[in-house]
Amino acid sequence: MFGQKVAAALLISFIIDAENINYGLFILLGIFVCIGIYVVILLNSRRVRIQRQILQRKVAQRTGEISKQKEELQNQSNALQKAYEEIKTKNMAIEEAFEHLTNSYSKLSDLNREKDGIISIVAHDLRTPLNNIEGLTQLISMEGNLNKDQQDYISKIRSVVKNGNNMIQDLLDINQAKNQKPILNLSDIALGPFIENWQANFEKALLSKNQKLILTGDFFDLDIRTDAGLLSRILDNLMSNAIKFSVQGTSIHIDIHSQNDNLNLIIRDEGPGISEQDQLKMFKPFTRLSAKPTNGEPSNGLGLSIIKSLCQQLGGKITVNSEIGKGTTFEINLPMATACEMVSK
Template sequence: MEETLKILVVEDDEIDRVIVRLALTEAGMRMELDEVKDGNHAFFALINNHYDCVFLDYHLQNQDCLTLIHKLHSSGIKVPVVVLIDAGNEEIARECIQAGATEYFIKSTLSSETITHILRTAIRIHHTEIQLELANQKLKESREQLTLQHQELDKKQQQIQLQNLKILETSRLKSMFLATISHELRTPMNAIIGFSQILLRPKFGQLTNQQLDMVERILNNGKNLLMLLNEILDFSHLEAGKLELKPEILDLSKVVNNTVSEIRSLAEAKNLSLLVKTDLENTLVFNDAVRLRQILINLLSNAIKFTESGNIWVEIKEAPKNRVIIIVKDTGIGIASQDFQNIFAAFHQVDQGISRKYSGTGLGLAIIDSLVRIMGGKIYIESKLGVGSIFKIELPRKINLADNLGDIVFHSHQNQFYSLYSHNKASLNYPNLKL
């Protein structure tokens, strides 16, 4: 069913009103037609009623069409306006359109066909303008919303940056505290260990079995505490980027065998076999012997601690691209696959309970991971619950600290000299050393 259009004709000339009315009637469209003679009545009608189109004479007795169009626009009344003009007044019509009118036509050309075309065109243009205006309004609102979101995002980013700064400062203070407290505790701990060792010497007097047991417990616990303090101190230095490697030319197989000899008694105390296999064509490497020993001690200590029966193997072998591999394998309790991602996190232990079976700071593997990274190497883990674990460390035969720590002084204990290497050094070259 065709929609009924509501039309307002604003014309002060009776004859022209009749002509417009007849043309609209002959057009055969369903419509309701209202007629007024001046701009004031037209404005009042438009305020109180909705019209689909207004036919407005360009020249009214008490008000011209431009004044009424501006008044409608300033009042927010949106309706398609068709201006009726006499021939020769096209310039006035263009001014009206610039002011907000939708279309115009010349009265002398008025017919049912032309008025139908003009009416439909004016309504279509008006609807298009309304849709465009709504689209622009939505676009404006979207832009404003996007601006607000950007402002909110900027605010959140600033908050995150402030939080990150606070976290960094807290981390720095924590590292300083750990380093300070660890350093301060080492002095009295060394005294406890030293005096315990003195008491165990026969020339200082014979102790009863009970006294001997108590002093040995003091000594062993003191050594354990000192080891924990050293771990905390090393971790704080690593976290602060202050741990300095001191590489030298060394025999890797000798470092491994000496370290295994030091820790073998712990394995024998649990009736565990500790086996070493060396498969290196050239055993010389350029690395920090103390830190390599620390890596091995931590891995072997963990292997012994978490293995109740069976064997522990240590293997060193060649790897492609002038690298070496150190493997520590055990038949211990193993690690669940879901714990792999956190196993190298600082202070992380699979068993976090206070009454946990296995003691420790949870820093051992974190320190190993950091040391291996500083050395330019990688660490891999394979493990299965109830079967055991395999830790594989791959290291360059010649470490190049410039790629990892910036400008660093290399201390060569063997040759007693110091050389400064910057970031652009790709490798270390010694004419008498074949690595």
């Protein structure tokens, strides 16, 4: 600081002693410029130092943030690695389960084929003796001179043979519906004569329980195109169930009418009704419901599942409406002209 003052004093003396005042002023101006430059340099140096400190603080802060982010990323990487190991373990378990399921499916397929073969063989082997029994009963009946008890025995034998053949047919129908695409025998059917011929098959069964069939609807002049055999089987199963589960002296109501290119078959009985629990499972094969036949008639638990299968084969559906103590109503909805892969008559 002292050196600076001495230098300034010397410069001033030099300027005063100078012969040329203008030259002195020029020198003085140069000195002030140098001083200004020096001040500017000092200020810039200070600003640079301050900026460097700020930058260092920012770098330190950012370094800390990066370090924290790095730690978080490392934790996430560890978690992902752990999750990957878990997924890898689960994938291995899934692959083992899939292999087990594949083997099980293969075994089940083999068992299913064996089951189909057994059903076909058993059905054939059972039908032969049943038909032989039916033939023998006919021969005995033709001999005549049978007393009342013998005639009753013959009638019971025929009833057993018929029930056995019906059960065999039901088994074959269920098995075929599950394993084969239906091939329909379509034909044009005059519904009036068809229903009249069909209901004649149940006159004896209705009479035995003092029951009455009441037919209504506009079906007498209707013509439909469908599989007559499947339609007959649907009606047979519905009618048999209605007779079987209704007490003596009741009526069975069947209403048949057309609606929007569809045929509606509604059959209502005055039986005990079907519980809500039974309605959830009633269309499954081999399912016996809580209601029992009222006269000891046989029931194999296949009738309703067969009806549903036959309706689906004809492109229709079946619905049920029932309450305990208020009877049961089944509604069948079928197209007036069935469209399916078929063999037409």
